[in-house]
Amino acid sequence: MDKNEAKLLKETIASLEKKLKERTAELKKQSRALAIETALEKVSRRTVSMRKSDELSETSAILFQQLKELEIDAIRTGVGIFDDANDAIELWLTTVSNGDGVMRILDYYSLHVHPVFENIIPAREHKKPYALTILKGDEVRYYYQTMSTYLTQAQDQVYNPEEYFYSFFFQHGALNVVAHRPLTEAECGIMTQFAQVFGMIYLRFLDLQTAEARASEASHQAALNRVRAEIASMRSADDLDHITPLIWKELVNLGVPFIRCGVFIVSETERLVKAYLSTPDGESLAVLKLPFEETEIVRKLVEKWREQKVYREHWDRAQFQEWVQSMLEQGQIKEIRRYQASDLPLDSLSLQFVPFPQGMLYV
16 A cells, blocks of 8 residues: 555545544434433423322422433522512422422522522523522532521531532523532523423413312302202201201311311300201211300300400310210210210310301311
């Protein structure tokens, strides 16, 4: 092989190596783009499938898991929801364990609590896609000491020499990322995309909350209408004995957690409280006639009713047993077991009395 042939071969090899390198870089770039697209698609698909607002944690966990798989080098990620009227933010943190995501609200606080958050204000005003605050040395330590109310720290906490605090904006808030190093332009682009996707998640969450509130209100109204219809059919005071079981059933249908309920009618002229109680199976339990001055709880109940304020009381087992025994001795109830709705007395009982013009609703 002469010199010209050797030179040509060398140039050919160099050209092929260059093309191979360029092609490899191009394929790597395409692979990265495909990975990002796939990650965004997974999150978007889960967002569209949300049917209840409490699925926010699971959907958010998928988003943060996808960020992890894209190898965004972050110390911590979270979400902030803005309260623009008060220059404040509600900080959410998503943790993932065994595939299950849990989103919890850390706290609500002013954006002026620290420059990391204060710098968000001008960035949003200037329509920037994100805000960046760099903390170094003692600034890092000061930040964590300031935020110690919200972020758990070890007693022997070792602080990084520098940290980069990013907030990537969406309509109602920001996707927050804390990193050891500055994110690359490409990584910032990815985070900006993910922030917009989280914005979709949050909008879906708000829509579901609104729909659930409307459905709940409709359910409440239907329950009220059923009770009102029953009340309209009353022909005597004795018919109240049949209203209490209906209230019980409606409260159960509405998902209100309780174990007993009743209606207490207050008569100022008779100085008497008539209590219409229901058993756990929705059947009429007893009608108690309680003079105003007979017991401390009745005295307090009447006092709160006159003020039209909610009255709460808590009994332990001994107090409940004492009450049941007194009702038995006075002939107000016939069977202790029936009144207790079990063989054994309750360990404790939290009583809530909600006022209305003629008396108190008891649960």
